[in-house]
Amino acid sequence: MNMTQEIYSASATQTRPREDVSDMPSVTPVFRIANLKRHFDVSPPLLNRLLERKERQVVKAVDGVSFDIYRGETFSLVGESGCGKSTIAKLVVGLNDTTSGNIEFEGEDIATHSRQDMDAIRHRLQMIFQDPYASLNPRWRVRNIIAEPLTVFGLLDGQKAIDERVATLLECVGLNAQDGEKYPHEFSGGQRQRISIARALASNPEFIVCDEPTSALDVSVQAQILNLMKDLQREFALTYLFISHDLSVVYHISDRIGVMYLGRLVEVGTKHELFRRPQHPYTRMLLDSIPDLKMTGRARTPVGGEVPSPLDPPSGCAFHPRCPHANARCKREAPRPLHNVERGFVACHAVEEGRLITRA
Amino acid sequence: MTAHETTPVLEVSDLHIEFDTRRGALKAIDGVSLQIAPGEILGVVGESGAGKSLTGTAITGLLETPGRISAGQIRLEGKRIDNLSQEEMRRLRGRDIGAIFQDPLTSLNPLYTIGHQLVETIRTHLPMSKKEARRRAIRMLEEVGLPAPETRIDQYPHQFSGGMRQRVVIALALCVEPRLVIADEPTTALDVSVQAQIIAVLKRLCREKGTAVMLVTHDMGVIAEAADRVAVMYAGRLAEVGPVTDVIKHAKHPYTRGLMNSIPTILNDVDRLEQIEGSMPRLASIPDGCAFNPRCPRAFSRCRTERPDLIAVENSDAACWLVEETAMTDRSPWPTSAPSPTADHRRGANA
Amino acid sequence: MSTTTQRLGNSLYRFIDSDLFYSFRRSPVTIVASVVVVTLILAAILAPWIAPHDPFDVSTLSLLNSELPPAWVSGGDSAFLLGTDGQGRDVLSAILYGARISILVGLASVAFAMVLGVCLGLLAAYVGGAVDATIMRIADIMISFPPILVALLINGVARGVLPPEMQHDAVIFVLILAIGLTTWVQYARTVRGSTLVEKNREYVLAARVIGLRSRAIMARHILPNVVGPILVVATVNLAIAILIEAALSFLGVGMPPTEPSLGTLIRIGNEFLFSGVWWVVIFPSMVLVLLVLSVNLLGDWLRDALNPKLR
Amino acid sequence: MIAFLIRRLLQGAMVMLAVAFIAFSMFRFVGDPVTNMLPQDATLEQRAELQERLGLNASLPVQFGNFVTNAVQGNFGVSYRNQRPVSDLIAERLPATLEMVFAAVVMSLVIGIPMGVYTALRRDSWLSHLFQALSLTGISVPTFVTGILLILVFSVWLNWLPSFGRGEVVELGWWSTGLLTVSGVKALIMPVITLSLFQITLIMRLVRAEMLEVLKTDYIRFARARGLTNRVVNFGHALRNTLMPVITITGLQIGALIAFAIITETVFQWPGMGLLFMQAVSFVDIPVMSAYLVMVSLIFVVINTIVDMLYFVVDPRLRVDTGQNKTGA
Amino acid sequence: NTITWADTSDVYSMDPHGQAISPTLAFLHHIYEPLVRYNKDLEIEPALATGWEVIRPDLWRFSLREGVTFHNGNSFDADDVVASIKRATHQDSPIRGNLPAVSDVRKVDDNTVEIQLNGSYPLLLNDLTNVYILDKEWMTEHGTLNPVDPTQGDQSYSTTHTNGTGPFVLDTRRPDAETVLTVNDQWWDEAQHNLTRIEFTPIASDATRVSALLSGQIDMMLGVPLQDVSRLENAPGYRVLETSGLRTIMLALNQTPDSLHEGDLDSNPLRDQRVRKALYQSINMELIRDRLMRGKSRNTALPVAPAVPGYDASLDERFPYDPEAAQQLLAEAGYPNGFTVGLDCPNDRYVSDEEICQAIAAMWARVGIETRVNARNSSNHWQVALNGGSDIWMTGWATLPMLDSFSLLSQILSSPHDSYGAWNPGSYHNPEVDSLIEKIAVAQDEQERLAMISQAFELSQADIPMLPLHQQPLIWAANDNIQIPQTPDGKVRLWYTTVE
Ligand SMILES: Nc1ncnc2c1ncn2[C@@H]1O[C@H](COP(=O)(O)OP(=O)(O)OP(=O)(O)O)[C@@H](O)[C@H]1O
Ligand SMILES: Nc1ncnc2c1ncn2[C@@H]1O[C@H](COP(=O)(O)OP(=O)(O)OP(=O)(O)O)[C@@H](O)[C@H]1O
Ligand SMILES: [Mg+2]
Ligand SMILES: [Mg+2]
């Protein structure tokens, strides 16, 4: 038996999952993302292309991604750097325009929304960012930072109402109401992330995108923030799109997880499905590469090779150069999602063909 | 303990580092003592600002004003190096002490080929012709797992990926076979998958060459995987030092314990993580007594007045009064199950 | 009411406690420089009240008083502390009024260049694409053209275009325009650079998530964060603007002798240098150098103080 | 690389055209050459006739068209004042200005860079402070004041150096050089000092600032950590990286120097292009003014292009792939 | 013996017919010669012509000097004179205006030429002093028989090369840097100089020029700034040469427009003789002379200098300086509180031009006239002034090259018509003066002519068409060992110069 398997079985036996797939909070997706694409044109200028016979270069940052997010759940995206996680996050909150595909928020396609239409729903979507130092305007008082969504959306009238709301929000995220008078640099990283969260909560959103909210924080602080997020989720019935490359964090916080590789989702499943029975070879590899505390001295099985350049992704299944199970078909043909688990899928020829035995 | 049988490669005793600022001297490192034996990998962990890098910097002699070593000694293979002249220290660097920095993207001079940088390093320390040095450089690149080193040696840093560059940096740090390598967060800037490769390379090479390594990181996973012993730093002090398994599994210091427990794991499903309330104090406002006392759930009056030294307990040393007390009462300081997390998270971080 | 005063007090305390103020207090040279600058600016502003004579009021000039040496030199007249020029104009008063014009031209052209440069820089960085390319190309052209030359040209054109009776009053605006047009590039570049950095900062993304319009983001978020570098450029450019004005006046295309700036005073006085009437050139030169030097010192200090990397 | 060059050249052509147009349209306004070209007793008809002959009555686009067509062929007309082909005049003056500017550039680099390096490396030594203080004074004293003072001291009081002109020159083909005679070199000293004083301090401050930045970078720290000698770190690594922006600025500054030469040449009566220009301005010698502007912009364009090319030589990041560096993570 | 000297601007061209600029023509006189020339007392004397007779009022005959050779060795004869005068009066010649009366020139024999005028014209000799004779063969050889018109993009061999008959030969020339002449050993005249070499350098900046003299780089300079005179006088080894020049500085008054450009008066006070007189009487010329001009200028009531034919000492009495009277006059004219007026000045043309304007502005201010001084470089100044854009403007008139009062009368005091009154944009108009001027133009009898000139001056003086100020000084400085004659026309004649 291999190490990873040991973990899977161990976790399966040790604890019961908090919630089962069947008692998920909702069955209607809040978000329905279908065949979403976002390409960036990074070609050299025309003259260079003409003279140096270079091709037009396009980064397919997100290249046909489909998934649903259900009300009240935490859906996570994991994957190596540059695989397109942040791009999806930005697309979802409307910071980026889609190249093609749909983003349906409660049945409305916001990808094609006009500015005005978008304004109407904007306050229901919020975002928390990675860098607690860069995400707060250093020249603004915390009070104003948190109040900004309130004033921009015109949610509250009167300075007094706003002040009260800010105070409540500050306390809600575990800070003092008086802290509003201070400037961001007077806070530690963790406290700043709390301020970010308070700002995100200000407009009473239903849905929050969290782009690596803890990866810049120390573990002890990370625990505080993760706990806070969970508490808030319960209290305000929030839905999270959570992005991270730390699998342990993802495992801890999410209900369902999508694994991305070079702009595509290779596997989606509930966290227990995914961690106990990873199907895609890439998911397995990722799981194998998690360093784990309790396994001191164990050599991880490093994933071979490096992430290919997104400018020039491999043909067929983008993972094939690093995949131990790749064959000719993998090189040729991109796999289609195989919906073989509830609320999830896997995109792999080997799984589809049954060449790969699902572990555990 | 076996580390004392031979002279340690590195011996830091009671190191103090201060920064002269406008508001007086700040004690950034306050009495840190460490030893690393040949071939041993000492992991140094701690929160951001705990003083990990500073310790490493002091050892390599690269501390810059306004920072200065205000007390303590640093010995390399028994020889004092903290009082060496700049020039003597420079000769030591690279030859006896190698260093690896966090960001491989910026550690290499973009204007020179990696070969140039390798050869120049080798020739600075070893009397070699250019040709020999180049041959050695190619061998080094091969050892760190750079494919096709003969051709890639003449390329510029920007032609390499992040992981490859970090391999080059490792080659640079190890090319003269130093006795000690200070690796300051060598994998933080890299992807998880690449991280594992780099750690593997570093570990293999140091084992093979018997190089002692001080591996600075805040990633417990990396420590668990690579280190033999761990030093946990908190607010410029050592909280605990001990063999990696002991520290991780049976931490003696409440901070270490809290730290370990706050790391999410896929081994079990928990709804809430255990959390240490508050955050590390700023250097200017380190509390009296144990630096951890305001955040410590088990702090008692002595902790607030008297500063604990490292106290040996089992295989480790921990700077905690609890350890001393329990040693006397001969009872494990910790109940088998962790104390339940504080009830109200909202009172959290107002330290 | 009390909260505002408290807040004010708070801000004051914050400022006094700030690193900026600390580094200011620590640098005697900077303190001296700022005292000089403030004194000169005050003296210039208050010139109509503190100057012993009004050099613009020609009816008070008398050739009988021409070329009197400074009061302490034999032959000097205590009514004319620093002596008089060939028209019998009090040199001290002329310097005060001249500094007034030099500083006015300096400040106004810096303000003009700043507004222009900041707007264009923000626009270029935030809109990007063709707008960016166009603005920056123009900037490239402008920067490859030395200010003196451009200012000479603008001056020439203005002199030709304006009806003769307007030229007299327009000179100062022409100078401001000319100097402003030649120095906006630095602001644009600085702002563009900083904006490109800032606009991808997450706090800007956060504002965009809220749906804040670009203009509001630029004004409320980005601009306050790029003032530091702008301030540094502005201080340095103030010195440069004063020098350009002086150079233009020296070349004879600046302020007319009836409303002399420091540069004009030097140009006029220069002709007297060998003839022993040194005070008409030495004193204005000293004031000019002192002014520019102090502004430069302030700029230097500000640059270092605002650059955390150099601390 | 080729694409880059072509883009640069196109850009240069655009600049030149823009400059030509600006220069040209502006000259309609700078004054009336007629009064300078006729004796005082000239009659009204004589004046009208001269105006006509000068083509000042033709429409602007027509004049501009003629101008550009001629200018492209190197024909800028004949100077009203000197009555010689402007191209000859410029060719005659060019060596004087270029020699002075070149000497000033060399001087500012030779003095400015070491001073900058020194002040960056020994930030707290008294010599550094002295250099710093000097540099501030250097950028605060107007060029003309410097020039006047130099003349006063070295020509009038001490009588060491000539106060005007180029001294004796030697003709090397069409290039006349003052560098080969004692009096030529002596004549060069004060103008060059005047001209380069500002540049020296500029270069020094630039080098210092860049060097300080570079010294903070990781690769310098890493170079130190590798035990490289101070010399190698400071001069092999730090200086080389520092010099990149210095190249650009120096390139740009050559342009500025040519412009500042106007003042220096006026003060020292240096028979260069700047003096020619100033004389042309006061005489309203339109052909000379336009030619000067076009010439100066041509020099800028050429220098900037050379500087850009230099970058390709110096910076390996540009040499290999131009489009790539945008996509880095 | 070398003399190195400096003037404020360079010689523009080496072609004596390519321009009409006085200093350039004066310089070229060292190389080329006219038929008749001025001597050092400003009397006309024979040069290449030995004699002349007026055959008819419109036909003059000149006998030419024999045995003269050009610098290239060619001999001088009537063909050269004919070719040169034809060249100078050619349709495209820039110098055509200097010979307005000549309609034709004919060779009679090798040593005699006849000049045909288009009417009676008494000033032909004056005009001829500025027309130099070139060698016909040389011109033919180098294709420069036709005049050179730089405005047409022309330039020719003669712009940069010379071949004259004068006392000096062009050695080298670097425009704006240095022009070197060496002595012509073959000169026909007896040399009164002892020079072997002349080096000429233009130095525009006054301060630089003075320091060049003081540092020994030059031996002589023109245009000594007033403020440096005393210093040079006191410096050992130097000598200051000064004389009152021909150039009379005046303020011209614009009576053309119905209202002034400056200020918001809706009448033109300058049309009122009382106002003009008030302006006149409120200027304290003594003070200006003593202070600004350091006693070097010569205050004048006439627009011409004493050396100019037509000058009449009896008329040269200024209205006294009298501010009270001026105020009185202003009040009488209906401007008891004065008015605002513009005073336009060149700042690079005359001695202390701008300063004089400023001083006058101060004086006028004291009688209640607010004066806006606009100083411009001369090309801008003239552009504005001659197009009627100024209220009051400074102008100077030296009557050069003609050196006769007629020049001033016809250009400034005559109302504008035909070739008259080009410099009278202010529309001064007095029919009596106009008709006198027309008579003066053709008067053959010198005495009668001068009388008429005096009469014209007297008539116009009463009108106060402009405010005459002074004759500006001509100040040169040279090393002690240089002897050089100085004439009011300001021309340097080095063939009279000796160096010890
Ligand atoms: N504005 C852009 N222009 C061009 N390329 C872009 C842009 N934004 C992102 N990309 C490219 O798209 C790809 C995906 O980027 P993205 O930021 O979504 O990755 P990520 O998964 O969030 O990575 P990380 O974990 O490092 O945050 C990358 O290759 C990136 O270079
Ligand atoms: N130049 C300096 N001036 C003042 N304080 C400094 C300076 N450099 C470092 N410090 C302080 O020294 C302490 C230790 O810093 P150090 O870089 O060693 O932390 P670290 O443990 O490496 O943190 P990280 O994980 O963020 O790298 C920090 O609190 C820092 O604020
Ligand atoms: Mg991301
Ligand atoms: Mg660190």
Ligand code: NI
């Ligand atoms: Ni032991």
